[in-house]
Amino acid sequence: MDRADGVTSRRQAPRNRLQAPGPELRPTAPTTGTVACPRCKRRFVAERYAADLNVCSECGHHGFVGASQRIAQLADPNTAETLVVEVGDRDPLGFDDGVPYPQRVVRARERTGLHEAFLTARASLAGNPVVLACMDFEFLGGSLGSGAGEIFARACELAVAERRALVAVCTSGGARMQEGIASLAQMARCSAAVAEVIAARLPYISILGDPCFGGVTASFAVQSDVIIAEPGARIGFAGGRVIEQATHDKLPDGFQTAEFLLAHGMVDAVVERGRLRDTVGTLIRIYSGRA
Amino acid sequence: MSTTIETTERERIAFAAVELARHPERPRALQVISAITGGWTELRGDRLFGDDRAVVGGPARLGSRSVMVIGQEKGTDPMTRALHNFGMPHPEGYRKAVRLMRQAEKFSMPVLCLVDTPAAHAGIGAEERGQAWAIADALLCMLGLRTPTVSVVLSEGGSGGALALALADRVLALENAVYTVAPPETCAAILYRDAGQRARAAAALRPGVETAHRIGLVDELIPEPPPGAHAHAPLVIAAIRGAVIRNLDELCEIPIDELVAQRQRRYREAGG
Secondary structure, eight states: OOOSSOOOOOOOSOOOOOSOOOSSOOOSSOSSSEEEOTTTOOEEEHHHHHHTTTBOTTTOOBOOOOHHHHHHHHSOTTOOEEOOOOOOOOOTTOOBSSSBHHHHHHHHHHHHSOSSSEEEEEEEETTEEEEEEEEOTTTGGGOBOHHHHHHHHHHHHHHHHTTOEEEEEEEEOSBOGGGTHHHHHHHHHHHHHHHHHHHTTOOEEEEEEEEEOHHHHTTGGGSSSEEEEOTTOBBOSSOHHHHHHHHOOOOOTTTTBHHHHHHTTOOSEEOOGGGHHHHHHHHHHHHTTOO | OOOOOOOOHHHHHHHHHHHHHTOTTSOOHHHHHHHHOBSOOOOOOOSSSOOOTTEEEEEEEETTEEEEEEEEOOOSSHHHHHHTGGGOOOHHHHHHHHHHHHHHHHTTOOEEEEEEESSSOOSHHHHHTTHHHHHHHHHHHHHHOSSOEEEEEEEEEEHHHHHTTOOOSEEEEETTOEEESSOHHHHHHHHTSOGGGHHHHHHHHOOBHHHHHHTTSOOEEEOOOTTOGGGOHHHHHHHHHHHHHHHHHHHTTSOHHHHHHHHHHHHHHTTO
């Protein structure tokens, strides 16, 4: 519904959305039942799948990961301190497409336990002081509204104030159409915030997950020093379906996948989820001039 | 793909406003450039892959100054519309714009951007060559550029494809222009899964530039005599010239460090 790329929304990852929202990190996966890999359909005990970071041990498919689970996967154990950023409720257009927009936000909050599509934390990552800014695709398609934009901008400012590296995990359908032009303005806001991180000469590493499209890709997701993509992630500006409908061209094999973008020089590396913490940690250590 | 749907009066009015902004006889970038500047010399190519005709640019004289003028050109007849890809830039267009902005910075020339695009081009080549990357880079370039910048939204400012040339110190817009997160057709496809409901999307999105003015993306509206700029091109172009020169006069008085800091603060707060 909130996808700018026109890719059908899928539920891939086991979810744990029953806990009340709170500053503490929620457990990273359900503790009962089984889940099936969305690609090869192999079934796993939920704990096992979560322990594998929602990566299928059979076919290597990388499933969706929520923002709080992301933070738990990237931060060193017991170091993540979730930042509580209360942004006011916004409905600049009084948008109603059958369900009033504010009500959609309330439902997304109940479903995800998150305040907005971004969750940020102060943490240590492989021993490096970082600010983590993670998007959650389950929150209105990870769409970039003014609340999400403000949370990201504050994360950038915290990184500058405390001289921490910035690590962003981006997974989004793009702009939040329900906020109209105010959503477009978030590309400006987030870019201005990134400009401060750049001016402070702090490392900024972005990790692009599946999917990442529209105004998110066309702003902060690729304004980083290093762009890392997860295997198989679909990344681009306009979505494949939109392009196919508009141009009637047949899309090349693997169009807009992480591997396709690597071959076209658009990302620095495709890194398996299990290697993200080490890879990002090593980069930050090197950029910071430490052994 | 459009379907027959019931359209309310409000939706009809909203979409009529979009159609007015798309009127084929509204002033286009090249027309404005040739009317308000002297000696404009077009510079082409992004030095990386090609030359995108949806974006035109080059140095010129405007009043008593040398300026770098960059515009999105939609074309004026079937042949030029196709040549300029209906004003929908490829990555090369944004990279050329960035190249020219850097050149302007080098020669301490202010930059004037004329915004007129339904959206950045959606296509295989554009994606392969990093459309998102090109736009993201243009945004950062405009935010940090150490020379005064003015953008004018002529008719249609659509999506990040417009924003990439619109993060200026002063953003002016013709009164009947629209400035939207995406064209109403795309919004309808995303929100209602039906591009045919573009009138409904237009009504919901409030695409008029006054919305962009209210949330801080546009500073000043340039009035158009009724029924609109298409019927009074010379008058409206003269008004654009006057407004741009007045704003450049003001901006050139501000020390550059202060100007860049003001610009970054302003866009840090944009959008509420």
